[in-house]
Amino acid sequence: MKKVFERTKGLTEIPMRYCPGCGHGVVHRLVAEVLEELNVLDRSVAIAPVGCSVFADEYFNCDAIQGPHGRGPAIATGIKRVKPECIVFSYQGDGDLASIGMAETIHAANRAENITIIFINNAIYGMTGGQMAPTTLLGMRSTTSPHGRTVEANGYPFKMCELLATLDGAVYLERCSVHTPANVLKCRKAIKKAFTYQIERRGFTMVEIVSQCPTDWEMTPLNAIEFVKTKMIPYFPLGVIKSPEKKESPKAKEEPVNA
């Protein structure tokens, strides 16, 4: 029999604990495959966050460190500055990256740290049982927004790629999803670009992945995929938000002073 597929060397054999239909498992595999393909596994360092992927340091087959909630980009900074030959990535959820860790995210990007962030945006706090996240959609229910998120009570969901795009230090920002096979393949390409730019020392790179959380969305996996398609992606548009190759958008015309 011909072997057409096997587990990437970038993953250990430890069984993952993610829920059926969760996007984490897919993204772990994509990151691991890319690191193996780029031949950098031997010098990669993974940073696991607090959240459902807290045990990511068990799953990635490279050196790894698990850190405090939201601090991944700061930890990555420390690692990359003392070991610049390492390929460093911080794997984070939406609470980790956009709530408690917002300052670390923005400042690491602003310092143009040569690190890569893999940002899983499922608009909910998974590990702790389904509380509202900074990216929870307006109207979306959670255990801390039981009647649906409102602007008055909680403000707007963050669009992190767009926010970081204003920073010169952030050179590559793409948003993907893993809710269809075609998008899984696009996501893999984006992850590969992000790590390639890190190898080339271009600056800060991030791939935001709109993902499903069937358990805390209280949906079946199939309905969760539908939710990604019909509700998440319209608010979090997929595609390249910033890249060294993408043409600059024309600057707004300056208002005449004596208007």
Add this chain to the structure above:
Amino acid sequence: MGERNLMKGNEALAEGAIRAGCRFFAGYPITPQNEIPEYMSWRLPQTGGTFIQAESEVAAINMLYGATACGARVMTSSSSPGISLKQEGISYCAGARLPIFYANVVRGGPGLGNIAPAQSDYYQATRGGGHGDYRVYVMAPCSVSEMANFPKRCYEVGFKYRIPTMILADGLLGQMMEPVEFDFEPIDPAALPEPDWALGVRNGRPRRRVKSYDLAPGKMEEFNFQLEKIYDEIAAKETLCETIQCEDAELILTAYGSAARVCKSTVAMARKAGLKVGLIRPITVWPFPKKIFADAAEKTKKFLVVEMSLGQYVEDVQLSILGRAQIELHKRPAGGIPTAEEVFELARKMLGKD
């Protein structure tokens, strides 16, 4: 070595850390320790090291967590409110067994407090400071020369036992200027062997993990007992204390840091006046030199504790003496600085010689 320079305490501390092999500093401005990051910002790059002014004390401690996980000799510094911010990160380093090194140049509190010297972070320093059962190796200098020479010992203890280490200083020590002679040759960290737990380029070796969690039943309890064994070993082998004229003392003054400097003057004044006064000055406040106090209390029955707080250090003195001697406390919190004269008056009163 051999050269004496007039240095400010904060700068001596920074230079001492660099000479002891520090090659990564991340910190944030806060009075009265700003000279430390400022000095590091130009001096570290001269050695090929990295200086980062982090976005916050929280970010700084986490940068250290990452850098130390790779085996580097690192440092951060702050003053009281900033040290409070770092506690979660320090707890992670203790749990992950990483030898970060940091300095607290203590100011008056609580809250924003003031920028005057104080000794009100003693509990925070010696009881772990953050969440969980852990300890940090704490050295308390009382001179600019000690500020300069203590970092070397901190790195040695830190890397030997895989424990966070710190210097507990105060605004007075940070700002004063004294002649400094380094008592060691500069250390090149590149010449040191890389620790067998450091993350980095593997060159085929098995992967390593740095973490402070273990959810498997019973494992964290087991790990905590392991930590206890390490702390007991440090207490047995790495405790440091200075004693002055205690052999025949009828009254022993005791203090650490700047308060101890004052007490040294008081001992001289008292002896000149014919009073048998001595001084016990812990150099490590964790581990605490309990035995020295216990032994002294066999013969000397009067102790006067002097500290620039409402009374934190005094509790360790009480726990060491266990009621076998009279212990009085002279408190000067939140910027109060005791004078040798006022301590002398209290000593005379205690000895019934007023």
